[in-house]
Amino acid sequence: MASTKSFRHLLLLFAVALLSLFHRVVAAARHLLSFVSLGEFRKPALLLIHGFGGNSKWQWERQIGALSRSFDLYIPDLLFFGRSRSSCADRSVGYQARCVAEAMRLLGVARYSVMGISYGGFVAFRLAEMEAESVERVAILTAGIYMSPEQLRVMSAKEKRDVCELLLPQKADDLRALVSRSMSAPVLRIRRPRAKLSK
Template sequence: MEPALKSTSLPALARRFLLFPNRLSLVSFQDLLLSRSFQRRGLIPVSVDLPPSAAGAAATIHIWIPAEPRHSLPPLVLIHGFGANAKWQWDRQIGPLSRFFNLYVPDLIHFGGSRSDGKDFSVGFQSRCLAAAMKQLGVSKYSVVGISYGGYVAYRLATDAGPAVVDRVVIMTAGIGATAEETKALAEKEKRDVSEILLPRKPEDLMALMRRSVHRPPRWMPTFLLRDFIEVMYTEHRKERVELLKELLTKGVGIDPLPVLDQETLIIWGDQDNVFPLHLAHRLQRHLGEKSTLEIIPDAGHALQLDKSNCVTDLIENFMLDKLDDS
């Protein structure tokens, strides 16, 4: 059966930029430039429609896929975190990685162009949607990389699909091993609703999020630009993202006790992570045991793929190509 694919050559944010010329949105324009960057690397955007039977509720997954997959290269899925869409989080990695892998870069449900009318906000639902989308695309086996929230999804996907489908796994700065009590304590430490931090409404909140996520954030940014970013990236589907966050904070991966993955797994963490403490990286490595490797990147925060993009890219490449010991 042919997969239900729809071309998305002109992103919604680009249309917004073009339809309202009197209101110049620099963020929408940058989003358009990122789309062009992905296309220059040989990727095209498609939307995969999933029937209710595929994941438990009807959904549409927007995903960047190779325009011309090279059969000699292994497939690699990059799963973004709880922030902007996939393009903004993986742009620095797709150039180098596209030389060695057929890249698949999805927007998670309720981010970017991915949607669902269902009321399942669990990590398991995100995992099932990605698995169903990859199956419809005809990719039977692949490796996965997930950062932060995407790390939870990658872990669940590797657990549910097993090594017959998911080959190798990279988990980046995701507090998967935190107990329910620790997660609650981390949330309460903020002295405010966590959704107000991760889904900022005001420029000062966005700056606070940047300072929390990036090791050396910019000292100042124009207020109009911060407001533009909030309007473009955090306004749409805010209610659904709040529900996703609540589900994550209460249930995590969604399997208790936490399973041990059968796949070879690389854990990458920044030593200056101010979201998930470094001890959670060591705990996850101990939980996974001999099939796991932990790499700690110095002078990197939570958004380590931005802080140390070349180092992160090299670690992913070497691990996936089984060259980690030689790097």
């Protein structure tokens, strides 16, 4: 059993290293989007958009193998995640969607489906809304893209704060609260090594 687990772990590490061979950076006027792209324009294109808490490789690594059998994959790091950067002050979901749409055009992909998880679901929804002629299908995973005013009120009352404060933390305590809600088990505290005192 242990050897099977270690073999799987080695395969996973190999797959992540292999993905770096397919890394591209798409440069536009005010931003750079880091992409992993797998495919040669032979299969339907699928854009995978990650959520908060990591980069595209980390969030989609376990799905890439199965999905790449049926799709050419385009997997960006959203702006301000991974290696993607922007000089623009806009941090909105709409700006993320516009930048991803522009990158897909620059990559020469005219028609594609999109799948987004968590925050990436919001970006995918906005992208499909803005680029209806390019986006064929949309899959949204674990993203509350449509919450009624009543649902927002109930959630804010339960959390004792505005939902945006929870989802977009500005303080360390708020980030801890968000991370604790996204994990199935408590997050272990990482201890920093103590500095050695000189005698």
